[in-house]
Amino acid sequence: MSLPYVTTFVDDFFRCAGLFPNEPALVFPDQTTTYAELLALVQGIRDSIDSEVPINERRIAVYATQDAYTYATILAILASGRAYVPLNPHNPAQRNGSCLTQADVSTLFQSGAETEISQWVLAQRLPIKILNLRNISSSPSERVPTPVRETDMAYLLFTSGSTGNPKGVPIYHGNLRRFMKAFLSEMGFEFRPTDRFLQMFDLTFDLSIMSFAAPLALGAACHVVTGSGVGFLDVVKTLQRGKISVALMVPSVLSFLERYLDEIDLPDMRYSLFCGEALPALLAEKWHRCIPSARLFNVYGPTEATIFCSVYELKSPLGSSGEYQGVVSIGVPMPGTVFSLISEKGDCVAPGEKGELVISGGQVTDQYWRNPEKTLAAFSVRSGEAPAYRTGDIAFESEGNYYYCGRVDYQLKVDGYRIEAGEVEHHARSLAGVRNVALVGQAETNGKVILHLFLEASDIDQESLRMACKTHLAGELPSYMLPHQIHVLDSFPLNQNGKIDRKALISSVHQG
Numbered sequence: 191m192s193l194p195y196v197t198t199f200v201d202d203f204f205r206c207a208g209l210f211p212n213e214p215a216l217v218f219p220d221q222t223t224t225y226a227e228l229l230a231l232v233q234g235i236r237d238s239i240d241s242e243v244p245i246n247e248r249r250i251a252v253y254a255t256q257d258a259y260t261y262a263t264i265l266a267i268l269a270s271g272r273a274y275v276p277l278n279p280h281n282p283a284q285r286n287g288s289c290l291t292q293a294d295v296s297t298l299f300q301s302g303a304e305t306e307i308s309q310w311v312l313a314q315r316l317p318i319k320i321l322n323l324r325n326i327s328s329s330p331s332e333r334v335p336t337p338v339r340e341t342d343m344a345y346l347l348f349t350s351g352s353t354g355n356p357k358g359v360p361i362y363h364g365n366l367r368r369f370m371k372a373f374l375s376e377m378g379f380e381f382r383p384t385d386r387f388l389q390m391f392d393l394t395f396d397l398s399i400m401s402f403a404a405p406l407a408l409g410a411a412c413h414v415v416t417g418s419g420v421g422f423l424d425v426v427k428t429l430q431r432g433k434i435s436v437a438l439m440v441p442s443v444l445s446f447l448e449r450y451l452d453e454i455d456l457p458d459m460r461y462s463l464f465c466g467e468a469l470p471a472l473l474a475e476k477w478h479r480c481i482p483s484a485r486l487f488n489v490y491g492p493t494e495a496t497i498f499c500s501v502y503e504l505k506s507p508l509g510s511s512g513e514y515q516g517v518v519s520i521g522v523p524m525p526g527t528v529f530s531l532i533s534e535k536g537d538c539v540a541p542g543e544k545g546e547l548v549i550s551g552g553q554v555t556d557q558y559w560r561n562p563e564k565t566l567a568a569f570s571v572r573s574g575e576a577p578a579y580r581t582g583d584i585a586f587e588s589e590g591n592y593y594y595c596g597r598v599d600y601q602l603k604v605d606g607y608r609i610e611a612g613e614v615e616h617h618a619r620s621l622a623g624v625r626n627v628a629l630v631g632q633a634e635t636n637g638k639v640i641l642h643l644f645l646e647a648s649d650i651d652q653e654s655l656r657m658a659c660k661t662h663l664a665g666e667l668p669s670y671m672l673p674h675q676i677h678v679l680d681s682f683p684l685n686q687n688g689k690i691d692r693k694a695l696i697s698s699v700h701q702g
């Protein structure tokens with residue numbers, strides 16, 4: 191028996207285009223695209239897809255620059271019933287090429303006549319057809335989206351590799367639909383067509399999908415931050431000029447903004463959501479105080495469980511149940527998602543104890559793309575049950591809320607002692623002037639692990655801070671946990687997703 195067709199956010203976008211044709215759908219610094227204009231682009235690109243791409247080709251790659259054509263291409267690919275595979279123009283051609291070959295696509299859409307990736311494809315003589323997405327028909331046909339089923343793939347993302355090698359994560363319409371349903375209608379958020387959403391993410395990062403799919407499903411406006419990489423000044427400008435009312439951001443935006451928060455006025459902000467890495471409680475509380483109109487949420491989730499899958503609403507003052515070791519709770523699983531905690535041996539841990547977080551439910555995919563070995567290590571898929579995914583994150587649960595305690599791979603062993611980075615980071619974070627901290631272990635050739643503690647602080651005497659930190663930690667922690675070296679940086683290096691780049695932190699030690 192075949193599964194029934196399901197409605198997706200693309201169907202909702204088509205409906206909104208009929209309801210609000212003249213309202214802004216995509217807003218860029220120098221251009222606004224209305225719903226009617228975006229729909230016309232989508233239909234035009236879909237005509238090219240139908241004429242150029244054989245029906246049995248189920249995945250299409252997109253060289254994902256931040257312009258209306260790219261968003262229209264993504265919508266057109268989905269409307270044609272296929273899945274999109276975004277490539278990051280800021281990545282080296284070699285890395286994009288590896289994603290292209292792994293994804294096994296035969297068509298690539300790109301904006302602009304010649305790009306690095308098109309040269310690479312030609313040089314490698316790969317049998318990939320490259321289409322310029324600006325060459326589209328000006329009198330497109332008018333069609334509704336092709337029906338899709340829950341098990342059809344919606345997108346294939348390659349993770350950034352911040353904690354390992356990039357892996358392909360296929361997300362199906364069933365997963366995305368579960369997320370959208372929970373986020374838009376089951377969790378009490380009151381989004382409106384008059385809302386203005388922030389979209390600050392590269393299209394290869396799944397937080398981008400919530401940032402453009404949610405507004406387009408609602409008839410709201412999606413304000414796109416453009417610029418190369420993650421430019422936080424551009425984020426601030428967009429927040430202010432766009433009078434943003436709903437913003438999903440990474441905590442690094444907060445670290446960047448911290449010193450300006452007293453002066454920043456964002457009276458239209460209704461919902462601020464933070465995701466992607468540990469949210470420092472002090473910074474979050476400051477945001478809450480300075481932007482009183484906004485409700486503030488810490489949301490958590492890996493790409494494998496579709497965008498995010500747990501939520502904590504921060505109330506002021508935070509109180510001890512809202513944080514652990516200076517980091518805001520990741521809250522409760524979203525409707526349709528179940529969390530459990532397992533020990534190293536794979537047994538359930540006792541209540542209140544720490545363990546590896548396992549996520550199961552409708553948002554969880556069932557595999558790494560064409561990688562049975564990694565799939566077996568991370569996923570458990572039993573017939574008739576929703577897939578379960580081992581996150582590699584350590585957490586514990588108390589009174590229904592979950593608390594993030596770091597990654598399994600950040601657990602460090604020094605001279606036989608296990609060290610939890612979170613505990614050391616917590617004590618360092620409490621020092622005045624410190625915005626962010628990271629403890630990173632580095633194995634020497636003789637096997638000894640050197641603990642490097644990085645502090646992010648500016649406008650401060652670095653040497654005094656280093657000494658104050660050393661003294662403070664010595665008074666709080668056993669000697670085996672003390673960092674061997676303390677480094678103070680004006681700002682932390684970030685990866686393209688705006689997360690702390692731990693590899694770059696360690697490299698900075700060697701360069702400095």
Ligand SMILES: Nc1ncnc2c1ncn2[C@@H]1O[C@H](COP(=O)(O)OP(=O)(O)OP(=O)(O)O)[C@@H](O)[C@H]1O
Nearest residue numbers: 349350351352353354466467468489490491492493
């Ligand atoms: N609110 C949060 N608090 C703490 N950590 C978070 C939060 N949200 C996400 N994370 C971290 O980000 C991870 C998911 O990020 P993502 O799926 O983008 O993978 P990644 O950072 O690129 O790593 P990799 O490429 O190795 O899979 C989570 O497993 C968790 O470690």
